[in-house]
Amino acid sequence: MQIQTVGILSPGDMGQAIASVLNQNGLKTIAALDDRSQRTRQLAAAGNIQDVGSLTELVIESDVVLSVLVPAAATEAARQVAEVIGNVRKQILYVDCNAVAPQKVKRIAQLVESSGVIFVDASIIGPPPRVPGRTRIYASGKQADELQQLQNYGLDIRVIGDEVGQASGLKMSYAALTKGLTAISTELLIAAHRLGLDEQLWNEVSSSQPELAAILTRSIPSMTPKAHRWIGEMEEIAETFQELGLTERIFYGAADVYRLVKDTSLGKETPEECDRDRPLRDIITTLSDEAAPSLLDENG
Template identity: 75%
Template structure:
């Protein structure tokens, strides 16, 4: 399959940067921006994404559609796309790159394929791909190899199997570690602050867990404007582990932490508004001031 036009659902924090990379390497990117927010429209404009208006126009014009949404929107969006695929009669390649549980991506795959589309399970590991070699897009399913041409357009595509659910499962396991650890770190730093133990804890971590402290120093300040999106991701991980006979409670708790952060002043910032010079220390002092109302009796 020749890929010339890629539809992006949706040009948010991740989708916008993917579109920029593809455009810089010569691909045309599209989005359906009817009824979308001013921020989404601005991000699309900055990425030189063509607005085709409706989802129907997106299906007609795109060679493939890349779905990069908050987890809660993944199924609903596929359900909106499927009847359009059926009506248009086009075997559109639909790539679900959302952070969702394997069981859910299998259901979404069925929705798309029953409508006559082709489906790829994908997962994105790493930050938005502004810097080469930091972001991987894993793919699985019988049509996964059709994504490999995107390697020539700046994306690191890695096919890991022919089963739907493999790519999403990898994302769930990876994010359970990285974002689960960030949630634990956030909670323990708030607890230490409320116990008056900021300095002793930092000294001990610097002495015995310097690598972990360095990781949290990078991860927590960048997490705050994304906390609202990570709630759903933790819930998807909880569902994944529960389906495997493991406890879901760890990641339900992580979702709770991100739910608390979401309602703070830091959590209400957009990624563009975040002060990139803000330190870990200043962040968790702000968490304490903003979150106390939620966690104290």
């Protein structure tokens, strides 16, 4: 299959950046923007993504569809695409790039493949690919090699196996480390602030753990506008670990931290509105002042 047109579900922060890279390197990208928000339409326009209106038209025109959504939307999006495929009888490559548990992506694969579509499990590690060399897309599945065509159009595609679930499993493991650490660090910094010990703690971390201090200075400011998306990702990680016979509680707790952030003024900003140069101390103060009462207290 030769890829000439890529359908994007959906052109949010990550999807739009992926589409922009593909556009800049000669591929046509399209999106179905009927009933989508004004922000999504603006992002699509900025990325030169063509609006084809309906999902049916997107499937008809696409050679490959990249599903880049919040985890909770992954299954329904796949179901809708499978339904359209059943109606129009179009052969496409469907790539699930969502942060979902391996057991869930296997169910999604069965759903999509039942309509005759080629399915690839993929996971995105790194920020939206606006800077070359910082974002990898790992892929797995029997026909994952098909996706490697996008290597010729600016994306770093790495096939890691022929089993659906391997790419998603890698994402779950990696995000458990990076976003799990960000959640734990955010909560402990809020705790230190409420104890009146934030300056003393930060001086100690900067002195004894300078690499960690540098990571937190970078990761927490960029996290706040994405916290609403990371809730579902932490829950998917929890389900992954539970399936493996490990404790899921750590990551349900991380989801609670991101739920707390989501409801603050910083959590309600879009990535475009977020001030990436906002001092970490100011961020922690705002989160501490605006956070809802303790989830532990609410749950008894």
